[in-house]
Amino acid sequence: MTGSRATADDDLGADGDLAARIGHLILEEGPDDPHAALEGPDHLRLVRRAALAHEASSALLQQSVTAARAHGVSWAVLGQELGLSRQGAQQRFGTRAEDAVPGTGEERADERWLGPVTAFDELGELDLAGELGWHTVEAGMFRHRMVRTATRWEHRRVLWARTTSSYLTDGWQVGARAFPWLYLVRDTGLPVEGR
Known part of the structure; x- marks a missing residue:
């Protein structure tokens, strides 16, 4: 990719599998076979770092869904993108902001x-x-x-x-x-x- 930024899907296709890239980041650019070098307590370090990565990616996903909803994307479309039903997406990612009194930016008092x-x-x-x-x-x-x-x-x-x-x-x-x-x-x- 020269000079211009392609879409996120193009970046993933050109740079390889996203999961593999995240795995390398978790292991701090570890060996080609990340599990070969891990012994004993190193496995616990991997679990801890993977949990931190999961927490960060979950927060990013929640923020992305909230932003999409704020821009009018329906729960049905989000559910399709996430491999969930409309109701499943709404239950999993619905936020307090959506329970607010319309136009006020505040939750109902009761x-x-x-x-x-x-x-x-x-x-x-x-x-x-x-x-x-x-x-x-x-x-x-x-x-x-x-x-x-x-x-x-x-x-x-x-x-x-x-x-x-x-x-x-x-x-x-x-x-x-x-x-x-x-x-x-x-x-x-x-x-x-x-x-």
């Missing part, structure tokens, strides 16, 4: 997304949110859509297959479904302090 959370920390985060009057109404991958009221809420997570009738008789209601979990919520009736 709704927000909680996340990222995992199965290990989400109940603690939901408990904290519940104390402030928030309860889950939708659960997606690594996040919950929350709605705020003037009262405190309790949250429970149970397996979908488990019978929930005992919970529902105690004032619990289904806040969200995200297989294999049901997220149950219960209004305590106690006012949120300072509200």
Whole structure:
């Protein structure tokens, strides 16, 4: 390529496989066979560096999708480009900015997304949110859509297959479904302090 910049696809075709190029960067321009020189603890270094590269590329992908959405690219087109369905792309890459009140650049005061959370920390985060009057109404991958009221809420997570009738008789209601979990919520009736 002389003098002019070709498209990203042309660059990848001319320079070789992107995965191989990233692999060489991770290994700091290592040998032709990157696994031949790795022994013992070097494998852990490779895992650590690959995780860092994954984190950086994930952030770049999220920024790219957000920019494309800001320029009017539909979820269907993005999903096709990413090998996902429209809904899959929206669930994976949707951002808080898309939940904003149109034209204001701000989120609605009574709704927000909680996340990222995992199965290990989400109940603690939901408990904290519940104390402030928030309860889950939708659960997606690594996040919950929350709605705020003037009262405190309790949250429970149970397996979908488990019978929930005992919970529902105690004032619990289904806040969200995200297989294999049901997220149950219960209004305590106690006012949120300072509200």
